[in-house]
Amino acid sequence: MSRPFAILAVVVCALIWGTTWFAITLQLGPVDPVVSIVWRFGLASLTLFGFCAATRRPLRLTLSQHLAALGQGACAFALSYAFVYAAEVKVASAVVAVIFAALAFVNLILFRTISGVRASPAAWIGAVLGVVGVGVLSAGQLSGAGAGVDPGMGVIFALVAVVASAFGNWFAWKGQTAGAPVMGATAWAMAYGTALLALYGLATGVVWRIEPTPAYVLSLLYLSLFGSVVAFGLYFSLARHRGYALASYISALTPPIAMLVSVLFEDARFGWTALAGLALVLAGQLLLIRAPRV
Numbered sequence: 001m002s003r004p005f006a007i008l009a010v011v012v013c014a015l016i017w018g019t020t021w022f023a024i025t026l027q028l029g030p031v032d033p034v035v036s037i038v039w040r041f042g043l044a045s046l047t048l049f050g051f052c053a054a055t056r057r058p059l060r061l062t063l064s065q066h067l068a069a070l071g072q073g074a075c076a077f078a079l080s081y082a083f084v085y086a087a088e089v090k091v092a093s094a095v096v097a098v099i100f101a102a103l104a105f106v107n108l109i110l111f112r113t114i115s116g117v118r119a120s121p122a123a124w125i126g127a128v129l130g131v132v133g134v135g136v137l138s139a140g141q142l143s144g145a146g147a148g149v150d151p152g153m154g155v156i157f158a159l160v161a162v163v164a165s166a167f168g169n170w171f172a173w174k175g176q177t178a179g180a181p182v183m184g185a186t187a188w189a190m191a192y193g194t195a196l197l198a199l200y201g202l203a204t205g206v207v208w209r210i211e212p213t214p215a216y217v218l219s220l221l222y223l224s225l226f227g228s229v230v231a232f233g234l235y236f237s238l239a240r241h242r243g244y245a246l247a248s249y250i251s252a253l254t255p256p257i258a259m260l261v262s263v264l265f266e267d268a269r270f271g272w273t274a275l276a277g278l279a280l281v282l283a284g285q286l287l288l289i290r291a292p293r294v
Helices: 003-025 033-054 063-090 093-115 121-138 151-177 182-204 214-242 244-248 250-266 272-290
Strands: none
Touching: 003 063, 003 093, 003 214, 003 250, 033 063, 033 182, 033 214, 063 093, 063 151, 063 182, 093 121, 093 151, 093 250, 121 272, 151 182, 151 214, 182 214, 214 244, 250 272
């Protein structure tokens, strides 16, 4: 993957995921979050299977590839998003977006600890700059944005979601090392994650329904097709060719976009600290893009 395409993939994913934090809030209401996630990734997986079939991309996986996809689906699409939606019930979405900026750093630690995958010093510095930059960017807003039903538990849920996402990335990497095709493996991973959440919903007796309002239906379609199919397709393709540290740094670029969405739709206001933090985030992004793969 060329550097210009990698940059384009980062920008597109950041723009999509930067707006999904607000879209998720439109899913919260009468419909149980688990049900909304099942609809989201169920539709996304069907779309990806259809895309692979139409473009004749391979869908058959070996046993080891299926096991990796199962782990990826359980962590990245079931556990992570279950805790993301639970966190947004208790704390403002901007706080969850900020916490997810740590994903690049957690990925570096996880890959280094479990699999001995090394990263260059520039990648480590870039990841740290992203975490610090988003923290500075949000320092003046977190106290106000954090007000919610139970902000403490909301933060804990978001941190669990970050760790689950990192393990999801690791399982995706295991599938990659086993030779799994990226689109086919992602389709299976979403299907596995959907199935696991559906089983959990059945076991806990959730009510299976769809809220027949334009806000819910349109946000569901946006989260399924753009927030899941397009964004995750680009994300895992980028991760395979440019490394998971760079790909996961997208989570450090989404908070500024999420804050811009808050300005446009929630009448939020941000000061000069936002500009300083944004400069740090972009500096970290530049380091990660230019960092040599080790």
